Amino acid sequence: MASDVPVHPPVGVVRPVTARELPAEDHWPSGPTRYEVKADGWRAVAGVIEEHRPVLFSRQGGVLADMFPEILVELARLPIGTVLDGELCALVGERLDFNALARRRSRDRRRWPPVVYLVFDCLAITGADLRQRPLQERLDHLGELLPSQPSVLQPVPATTRRNEALTWYDELRPHGLEGCVAKGMGTSYVPGRTRWLKIKHVDTVDAQIVAVVGSPARPTHLVVRLPDGNLAPTAQLETVQGSAVGRELADSIGEPVPGGGHRLTRPLVAEIEIGATRHRTLRFVRLRLDLGT
Structure with a gap:
């Protein structure tokens, strides 16, 4: 029944704002602070819609089902109407490897790394939209939904103790921890920028690649559109980065532009580190293939 599926993915997601430090345990007046591991992966919204069909979307609304x-299979075991928010992560050895997720685009499944979906929120259950409910209530439902046995669906590691979260932040980076996210247990789920906070080892932004400079097969720089709308070139790419970018952009090279570069024919997104100096150097970190089209 349609009433069993009150929320249809894809949906807008909450995006925590960057903070310099983790907030106190009593930062939110509506409830204690929950500190979550910020895993290095692809943000994804999962659901089970009519006819018990599982679906999986990127935060931009792209369909991810064929790659995962x-x-x-595990989502199909959940009740109709379930909608979850979480992070798709690739497991390489004992660490999460963001770059390995791109291998899931290959048709050769032998190249696919094992993955896990780390779930941190429950947006809906059968017949009920939970987004306006307190986080604690949503987590209670999540605990009832996720399998108790080992599974590719797992709850994200979390704590209400700030000291423990800071220990994770300092010690787990080699294992693919990108940072920590802090949420109030009494807060609702409001898409877009929110009062939730995140701290990361490196402060980065997602920027659209507008053009490449140098050889299309091995560009030396990228021209990106920053979130404020301004265009800017990145610092020189490392040789390995240039080769990797060239391979991914091979079918996206468009008309030449003055200065020896080429425009792109389809939108692609790069993660960019913005320097804190007066000149605000932009450093290319990696492609965000989960955010492109």
């Missing part, structure tokens, strides 16, 4: 069939 084992996630769909």
Whole structure:
């Protein structure tokens, strides 16, 4: 029944704002602070819609289902109407490897790394939209939904103790921890920028690649559109970065532009580190293939 599925993915997601330090345990008047591991992966909204069909979307609304069939198998075990928010992560050895996720785009499944979906919120259950409910209530439902046995669906590691979260932040970076996210247990789920906070080892932004400079096969710089709308060149790419970018952009090279570069024919997104100096140097970190089209 349609009433069993009150929320249809894709949906807008909450995006915590960057903070310099983790807030106190009593930062939110509506409830204690929950500190979550910020894993290095692809943000994804999962759900089970009519006819018990599992779906999986990127935060931009792109369909991810074909790349993560084992996630769909586990989602199909959940009740109709379930909608979850979490992070898709690739497991390489004992660490999470963001770059390995791109191998899931290959048709050769032998190249696919194992993955896990770390779930941190429950947006809906059968017949009920939970987004306006307190986080604690949503987490209670999540605990009832996720399997108790080992599974590719797992709750994200979390604590209400600030000292423990700071220990994770300092010690787990080699294992693929990108930072920590802090949320108030009494807060609702409001898409877009929110009062939730995040601290990261490196402060980065997602920027659209507008053009490449140098050889299309091995560009030396990228021209990106920053979130404020301004265009700017990145610092020189490392040789390995240039080769990797060239391979991914091979079918996206458009008309030449003055200065020896080329425009792109389709939108692609790069993660960019913005320097804190007066000249605000932009450093290319990696492609965000989960955010492109």
